[in-house]
Amino acid sequence: MSSPKLIVHHLQVGQGERIPWLLEELNIPYELKLYKRSPLLSPPELKAVYPLGAAPVLEDVTDTSNPVKMAESGAICEYIIHKYASGQLALGPEHKNFSDYLYWFHYANGTLQPGLFRRAMARGMVGEQDPRYQGNDARVGVALKHINNRLQNNKWLAGEEFTAADVMTGWCFTTMRKFEAMDLSGYEGIMAWLGRISEREAYRRAIGKADPELKIEEGLSAKGPPLVEAFVKAMAMKP
Numbered sequence: 001m002s003s004p005k006l007i008v009h010h011l012q013v014g015q016g017e018r019i020p021w022l023l024e025e026l027n028i029p030y031e032l033k034l035y036k037r038s039p040l041l042s043p044p045e046l047k048a049v050y051p052l053g054a055a056p057v058l059e060d061v062t063d064t065s066n067p068v069k070m071a072e073s074g075a076i077c078e079y080i081i082h083k084y085a086s087g088q089l090a091l092g093p094e095h096k097n098f099s100d101y102l103y104w105f106h107y108a109n110g111t112l113q114p115g116l117f118r119r120a121m122a123r124g125m126v127g128e129q130d131p132r133y134q135g136n137d138a139r140v141g142v143a144l145k146h147i148n149n150r151l152q153n154n155k156w157l158a159g160e161e162f163t164a165a166d167v168m169t170g171w172c173f174t175t176m177r178k179f180e181a182m183d184l185s186g187y188e189g190i191m192a193w194l195g196r197i198s199e200r201e202a203y204r205r206a207i208g209k210a211d212p213e214l215k216i217e218e219g220l221s222a223k224g225p226p227l228v229e230a231f232v233k234a235m236a237m238k239p
């Protein structure tokens, strides 16, 4: 098979960092196109690539007679893994941890991230003293304990092996904390897992290319990185 020709469109300081990380782990070459937020959402150049303007977007121009353009970070991970990596970094139906892999692969965008975003919205709309904020905060707490418990008993989310489930989830505990603060002190399982991620050269290479201005160690610390002020202001909707 000819070498893949992949173009990754990445809106900086965003969940698109998953794709360069995955590609670096798999040693698959790619061209990276970087976009800056304008001021918070996508700039017109990215909307020209994909009408929703949401990143990441992958273009696969390996086969010029059948070019592919797709969004959704989870779908892109699966596409790359199955099309160009013979299933590496995924666990298949024959593996005893198949269901764990699927569950944790989808947990980031299915439960954790929407929960964090709902909490941020509730804070902005009704304030931290309101039971609607507190209900959301409590749910985030349960979701964090759940993942912490998993990582106290397992090296990686799917079990012994590092998989794309870790790639999908990493951003929620690193760069995403620039949008919704989470102090991870006391979450020993999550912190130990972040420590293991910090040792992965592919992770450091990916962030170095995709977001050279990010301070990796801040993202991996218990306290977390500084917030994006423009986002905090935009979310402060409470009259």
Ligand SMILES: N[C@@H](CCC(=O)N[C@@H](CS)C(=O)NCC(=O)O)C(=O)O
Pocket (backbone or CB within 6 Å): 011, 013, 014, 015, 016, 040, 041, 042, 052, 053, 054, 055, 056, 071, 072, 073, 074, 109
């Ligand atoms: N479910 C999508 C979400 C993509 C998404 O919302 N990306 C954000 C960056 S974290 C974005 O592009 N925001 C800018 C905008 O929507 O204009 C995925 O997993 O790729």
